[in-house]
Amino acid sequence: MRRVVITGAGTVNALACDVAATYAAFAEGRCGIGALDVRDLDRLGVQIGGQVRDWDAEARFSRQQITLYDRFTQFTLTAATQAISQSGLQFDGDLGDDSGVVLGTAAGGVNTWDDSYRAVYAEDKNRVHPFVVPRLMNSAAASHVAMQFGLRGPSFSVSTACASSNHAMGLAFQAIRGGGAKVMVTGGSESMLCFGGIKAWEGLRVMSQTACRPFSLNRSGMVQGEGAAVFVFEELDHARARGAEILAEVIGFAMTSDASDIVMPSQEGAARAIRLALRDAKVAPDAVGYINAHGTGTAANDKTECAAIAQVFGAAAERVMISSTKSMHGHLIGGTGAVELLACLMALQQGVIAPTIGYEVADPECPLDVVPNQARQAAVDVVMSNAFAFGGLNAVLVLRKAA
Amino acid sequence: MNMQSQVISVEAQVIAIIAEQAVLDVADVTPGQSLDSLGIDSLGLVETIFAIEEAFDISVPFNANEPSESPFDLGSVASIVAAVEGLIAQKAA
Structure with a gap:
């Protein structure tokens, strides 16, 4: 391929x-x-x-x-x-x-x-x-x-x-x-x-x-x-x-459907999309350094997404950095995954992890490293971008640092 | 209709609309020319008709699928002016 x-x-x-x-x-x-x-x-x-x-x-x-x-x-x-x-x-x-x-x-x-x-x-x-x-x-x-x-x-x-x-x-x-x-x-x-x-x-x-x-x-x-x-x-x-500058490699993609509800997300549908994207990319969860979350800032999404990540990543969920840049640019609806892919490219190209801003109080149902409020320097080789839409349509991309 | 259009002739207004659509100076649009010769394509034509309808508050009978069937004569700038004058007269009647 x-x-x-x-x-x-x-x-x-x-x-x-x-x-x-x-x-x-x-x-x-x-x-x-x-x-x-x-x-x-x-x-x-x-x-x-x-x-x-x-x-x-x-x-x-x-x-x-x-x-x-x-x-x-x-x-x-x-x-x-x-x-x-x-x-x-x-x-x-x-x-x-x-x-x-x-x-x-x-x-x-x-x-x-x-x-x-x-x-x-x-x-x-x-x-x-x-x-x-x-x-x-x-x-x-x-x-x-x-x-x-x-x-x-x-x-x-x-x-x-x-x-x-x-x-x-x-x-x-x-x-x-x-x-x-x-x-x-x-x-x-x-x-x-x-x-x-x-x-x-x-x-x-x-x-x-x-x-x-x-x-x-x-x-x-x-x-x-x-x-x-x-x-x-x-x-x-x-x-x-042609000697082009390569910003990153796209190594995996998966899409799943919850087939359950027109607005409420499903942990299982999200988890399957994450798992299948990793399989498509042929990488293990612990290889992923950063996840750009769907992270809408709604109770329904945030808890479900964190649970889905924890389910697939297991112990690696404690180490992976996760942020939602929607806190900065808002939710661009159908355009949002594209703008959020920029945070993935920045992580791979510059080793800077975009933060989740506006973070004030820890949520016990979101017990992951959400890179609160301040960007972080960190070299990462593999990153993931999640999108979990209304109607249960899930799409997850995996990128790797340019060789 | 605004004050300006009451003092400017229908012909001058139609020519101004066509000139804007053709990206030409008003002086370069003469009554004998066809829209085709002015470089106005099919999209430009529907925009021109829209602008005429807006300017004179009239409804122009035109279907792009059968332009030759239209009672609105689009043959030349002069025929368009005459047709617009006719529609304005109908509206007033």
Whole structure:
């Protein structure tokens, strides 16, 4: 089987609009969550989020592009441009045929839905802009990345709620490993921080009004974020032949389904995904130095996730470092696994473990090393990234330090 | 309709919309030209129709699947102006 490496990374999130500054924020343990700036904020019960500030679409895209790009597509294209630029790849000729794009998003162009419903229901307009459909469709970002960079191989979008990006990146990994592509541009994006998007989440009553405190006994729920992260996954031999800088190797992936509940997670489903990902990667639990947790900051997730890790890791669970960077950038829903993979890359590349910030009170049901509040220097060789979505859809990735 | 549109002719407004869509100067859009010759493609056409509907508060009968069946003559800038004037008159009647 072919080996798969990462040769480019890009991001837009509440902490920063590129990878280097996001790493710096992780290392500082900086919080990107703050007061939201959205229309009709006074009618929202939740008024904080990990919002991308001062996003100047006009400075980044032409007027004609903006008519076609929802905010989630704008974030995606910005991150993809950074990643592909770092990889140094040009997709002319045959490479374009052998390269694709697979991106995760839970809800696609939510701002476009929101604006259009507002126009017809609240403002009594009888027409909406003609490009509403091509803007809002979940696959729009994948298509625009393919169009902009000439990626003519396997290309599609994946929507599995909060595991969307991990499923997308797992499928990208499998496509290259199985010989279906040489390069896959992959990751995910979400942009639900608008009135309708926040209102919908309020309904579930799982949102915090103060802060995201994963694994902390005084946790008060999740906080939404927005943004994107995009990576270039490349066949190892192809990357070596052109002398590319390798950021990390992707060595394992597994997905499972709880098949039990539409919102409550299952320890067994999560544990199976973790165990199968380790088996796919051919590594033992004690080889794993860091786990980027799903860590939503909800009671249901945090306890179940810690129990699942303890179940699979056994004694090794006492030594592995686990953190949830959602405490800093918020929960990017379908884009979250992609932004969180950056914490995995930082651990492998720089030997810096991103912390779980906002941690105040130890929770006896989360008795693991959650790297509270301060980043830590630690050399790690293998890392894992968990995503456990609503509806019991689990996706776990395993990465190794570049040789 | 805003104050400005009451003093600017329908023709001038339609030409302004088409020029913006074609990314041309208003002076470069003349009544005899077709949208095709101005470089407006099928997506540009539906955006142009949308802009016309918004500007004049009218509904333009047009289906992209059968453009030749449309009672709205898209043959040239002049025919579009005439069709818009017709729709405005219908609305007023």
